[in-house]
Amino acid sequence: MSSRTKHFFQALASPVGRKVLTGLTGLGLVLFVIVHMLGNLTYLQGGDAYNLYAHKLASYGVLLYILEVGLAAFFALHACIGISIYLRKRRARGGHYARYKTAGKPSLQTFASRTMIVSGIVLLVFLVLHLIHFKFGPGMAEGYVATIEGEQIRDLRRLMTEQFRSPLYAFGYPAVIILLGFHLRHGFWSALQSLSLTSPRLSSILYPAGALLGIVVGAGFIIVPLWIYFSQFS
Amino acid sequence: MAEQMTIHLRIWRQAGPDAPGRLVDYTVAGANEHMSFLELLDVLNEQLVHRGEEPVAFDSDCREGICGSCGVLVGGIAHGPQRRTAVCQLHMRSFKDGDRIVVEPFRARAFPLVKDLVVDRSAFDRIISAGGFISTTTGGAPDANALPVSKDAADEAMDYATCIGCGACVAACPNASASLFTAAKISHLALLPQGSVEASRRVVAMVRQMSEEGFGDCSNHTECEAVCPKGISIACIARMRREYVKAVLC
Numbered sequence: 001m002s003s004r005t006k007h008f009f010q011a012l013a014s015p016v017g018r019k020v021l022t023g024l025t026g027l028g029l030v031l032f033v034i035v036h037m038l039g040n041l042t043y044l045q046g047g048d049a050y051n052l053y054a055h056k057l058a059s060y061g062v063l064l065y066i067l068e069v070g071l072a073a074f075f076a077l078h079a080c081i082g083i084s085i086y087l088r089k090r091r092a093r094g095g096h097y098a099r100y101k102t103a104g105k106p107s108l109q110t111f112a113s114r115t116m117i118v119s120g121i122v123l124l125v126f127l128v129l130h131l132i133h134f135k136f137g138p139g140m141a142e143g144y145v146a147t148i149e150g151e152q153i154r155d156l157r158r159l160m161t162e163q164f165r166s167p168l169y170a171f172g173y174p175a176v177i178i179l180l181g182f183h184l185r186h187g188f189w190s191a192l193q194s195l196s197l198t199s200p201r202l203s204s205i206l207y208p209a210g211a212l213l214g215i216v217v218g219a220g221f222i223i224v225p226l227w228i229y230f231s232q233f234s
Numbered sequence: 235m236a237e238q239m240t241i242h243l244r245i246w247r248q249a250g251p252d253a254p255g256r257l258v259d260y261t262v263a264g265a266n267e268h269m270s271f272l273e274l275l276d277v278l279n280e281q282l283v284h285r286g287e288e289p290v291a292f293d294s295d296c297r298e299g300i301c302g303s304c305g306v307l308v309g310g311i312a313h314g315p316q317r318r319t320a321v322c323q324l325h326m327r328s329f330k331d332g333d334r335i336v337v338e339p340f341r342a343r344a345f346p347l348v349k350d351l352v353v354d355r356s357a358f359d360r361i362i363s364a365g366g367f368i369s370t371t372t373g374g375a376p377d378a379n380a381l382p383v384s385k386d387a388a389d390e391a392m393d394y395a396t397c398i399g400c401g402a403c404v405a406a407c408p409n410a411s412a413s414l415f416t417a418a419k420i421s422h423l424a425l426l427p428q429g430s431v432e433a434s435r436r437v438v439a440m441v442r443q444m445s446e447e448g449f450g451d452c453s454n455h456t457e458c459e460a461v462c463p464k465g466i467s468i469a470c471i472a473r474m475r476r477e478y479v480k481a482v483l484c
């Protein structure tokens with residue numbers, strides 16, 4: 001390895017490099033959750049809208065495959081660095097304070113910022129389960145078939161409807177999403193600060209924007225499972 | 235005559251780096267609102283010496299908020315509850331008669347405890363030695379306007395130059411990160427023409443030293459800015475990151 005490449009990798013592993021990578025991957029993942037949330041909302045249009053959306057995505061073929069691999073890499077990197085930051089922080093304190101509290105403004109230390117590792121790990125575990133149950137869950141071979149424009153495709157709408165009729169999914173999913181909201185609440189602004197895209201003046205807009213993003217994305221995700229669950233009784 | 239106050243202190247006592255430590259309760263009668271918090275500890279120490287007990291060890295020097303020697307956690311907050319105030323300038327008028335106050339040393343693995351409330355902050359000196367200086371002789375104060383520095387850059391550099399290196403940022407950071415200190419030094423120098431020549435080498439070396447000292451990573455909690463006796467903004471941390479990326483990529 002040339003010394004220049006070596007220096008580059010050392011820089012990526014430095015405290016600044018780790019933050020920049022966390023911020024970059026974090027913003028990429030923010031984009032992903034927004035698109036995912038909008039995709040879910042197509043369910044509410046009823047009819048074939050959701051299956052159509054899923055089918056459109058699938059029709060991207062290789063491009064989608066590349067995107068998925070990139071996304072998986074972003075998730076893995078984001079999680080690994082996040083965990084390493086947490087472990088390093090535990091070592092760095094050395095001993096506990098008997099009494100510790102935040103000094104208040106301008107501190108942005110909140111429940112959300114302190115629990116990034118918890119919300120992050122729950123999201124990671126959820127992601128694995130979600131992929132097993134949904135993305136790699138029952139497909140056409142198991143009878144989940146829908147016909148769109150004369151073509152037979154996987155009936156994801158049916159799978160989603162069935163899953164969210166069970167209270168475990170209908171309420172477990174929103175619970176995880178609330179944690180996602182908290183993660184975004186600190187994470188969005190934090191990513192921008194890590195990438196040096198903020199200034200004290202901009203922060204006064206961008207920090208609340210993180211909270212708004214958490215609420216909007218959270219609400220967007222939560223509405224579909226609750227709607228499916230409660231509409232089975234009406 | 236100022237009103238007399240009785241203050242109940244719960245102070246971390248530890249005889250040496252490897253000795254076991256514990257919180258010990260003391261009551262100081264006869265405090266008044268004009269005293270600084272360190273003067274309250276002085277009064278306590280006089281009483282302890284009088285009783286033949288070991289006085290509480292703590293650091294201080296200028297006692298006017300400019301040297302960075304002092305620093306303890308007062309009631310869970312580095313330098314105590316008053317914003318932009320070093321603990322030597324924290325006055326007892328910030329407290330009420332009968333208050334119970336926990337006093338603890340700054341805790342970080344990179345700041346090993348020496349005794350009671352005294353910690354060894356030489357990790358900061360090593361970060362400075364790694365690059366927090368200008369290698370060439372820059373001469374005396376230049377003539378005004380001989381070297382153009384914009385007003386914005388001068389103001390910002392001055393804000394960062396006010397860092398007294400007390401370590402409150404590390405103590406208060408949930409991650410025990412030294413980012414605010416390191417970034418204030420890096421940004422102060424990078425903003426000025428004399429310092430910009432070595433900016434790339436400096437930022438890489440100082441960040442590396444910060445990491446080697448075992449400080450934690452920054453999670454952008456901004457707690458450091460809130461406890462900094464000089465109110466240094468985390469904008470310098472953003473600038474440090476920018477400088478670092480520039481140094482690595484360009």
Ligand code: FES
Pocket residue numbers: 293294295296297298299300301302303304305320321322323398
């Ligand atoms: S003793 Fe000098 S700053 Fe407090």
